[in-house]
Amino acid sequence: MADPKPTDATGADAWYFCLRLLGARYAFEAPLVTEVVRLGPLTRLPAAPAFLPGVFTHRGEVLPVLDIGLLVGHGAVPIRASTRAAIVHCGPWKVAVVTEGVEGLVSIPRRAIEPPPAESSGVAEFLSGVGRDRAGTVAVLDLPRLVETARARAVPAGGPAA
Amino acid sequence: MTEPTSEILLFQVGARVFAAVVHDAVRIGAVRDVSEDDLVLESALGAPFGRERGIVVASHEGATERTLVVDQVVGVRSVPEADVQPLPAFAAACLVSGAVTGLVMLDEAPLLLVDLPTLVRERSLAAPELTA
Numbered sequence: 001m002a003d004p005k006p007t008d009a010t011g012a013d014a015w016y017f018c019l020r021l022l023g024a025r026y027a028f029e030a031p032l033v034t035e036v037v038r039l040g041p042l043t044r045l046p047a048a049p050a051f052l053p054g055v056f057t058h059r060g061e062v063l064p065v066l067d068i069g070l071l072v073g074h075g076a077v078p079i080r081a082s083t084r085a086a087i088v089h090c091g092p093w094k095v096a097v098v099t100e101g102v103e104g105l106v107s108i109p110r111r112a113i114e115p116p117p118a119e120s121s122g123v124a125e126f127l128s129g130v131g132r133d134r135a136g137t138v139a140v141l142d143l144p145r146l147v148e149t150a151r152a153r154a155v156p157a158g159g160p161a162a
Numbered sequence: 163m164t165e166p167t168s169e170i171l172l173f174q175v176g177a178r179v180f181a182a183v184v185h186d187a188v189r190i191g192a193v194r195d196v197s198e199d200d201l202v203l204e205s206a207l208g209a210p211f212g213r214e215r216g217i218v219v220a221s222h223e224g225a226t227e228r229t230l231v232v233d234q235v236v237g238v239r240s241v242p243e244a245d246v247q248p249l250p251a252f253a254a255a256c257l258v259s260g261a262v263t264g265l266v267m268l269d270e271a272p273l274l275l276v277d278l279p280t281l282v283r284e285r286s287l288a289a290p291e292l293t294a
Contacts, residue, residue, distance in 0.1 A: 043265065043272045043274065045253060045257060045262060045274070046206050046207050046208060046257075046259065046262060046274070047206045047257060047258050047259050048253070048256060048257055049256055052253060052256050055249070055250060055253055055265065055272075057247070057265070057267070057272060060247075061247070062247045062248070062249065062250050062253075062264075062265050062272075063250060064250045064252045064253035064256070066252075092251060093251060093252040093255075094250065094251070094252065095250075095252050147252070150256070151252065151255050151256055154255070154256035154257070154258075155255065155256065155257075155258060
């Protein structure tokens with residue numbers, strides 16, 4: 001994937017990666033995304049949290065799949081042969097975020113991004129803002145926080161069994 | 163030049179086939195003569211349908227042996243080391259069990275690679291809570 005323009009701290013346009021999820025448009029910082037892939041057959045992991053439906057191999061690399069719908073208490077994102085996932089790097093974690101559809105890069109003026117709603121449940125907990133572009137409203141996810149929260153909720157205390 | 167290979171033991175628990183490094187298994191046999199206390203009937207891999215066969219596993223220190231009850235020992239395969247992949251860091255960090263350590267590509271199908279000593283040790287640690 002071509003590198004987007006770097007985000008601009010001066011208030012000009014910022015680049016986001018936009019996808020469809022939970023029946024709506026969501027976006028996150030574009031540099032987090034390295035690739036969009038068609039999801040291969042999943043290998044389920046025993047005793048895994050629901051939001052981790054399995055792993056799959058892509059070009060010889062094993063990648064974990066993250067279902068944001070299940071993490072935030074909605075239903076699972078349907079996985080079909082046509083399902084695509086965005087491979088993202090969030091700190092030390094590399095995960096494939098399963099989507100209902102991929103729009104790609106969108107440019108949103110930073111000044112057009114408003115604070116997220118005060119609601120702190122469901123996916124709203126992970127929003128960093130709400131913006132608008134020509135296609136309509138897009139909710140901006142704080143993806144690194146979401147991924148880190150997923151990990152923390154999976155193994156709340158003491159880490160994996162010794 | 164010969165490609166480095168790993169010897170992998172294939173075994174079935176419930177409906178799934180898993181893989182383990184061969185040298186983690188001390189021996190394979192029937193479980194009927196094994197003391198109930200030394201059996202691992204249910205683990206992070208689930209529960210077997212029956213209790214006929216077992217894989218005897220030594221602890222990491224080699225001090226104790228326990229028998230993991232399985233439905234079937236499928237066999238031993240030699241696989242190129244390149245076909246053995248570690249579990250991704252995020253997946254490993256999200257699993258309660260540390261016994262699943264990676265995947266083995268076998269005939270283009272991925273099988274979970276299991277650390278048998280860790281699997282039976284986790285069960286030993288969990289057992290007192292279950293019986294409390």
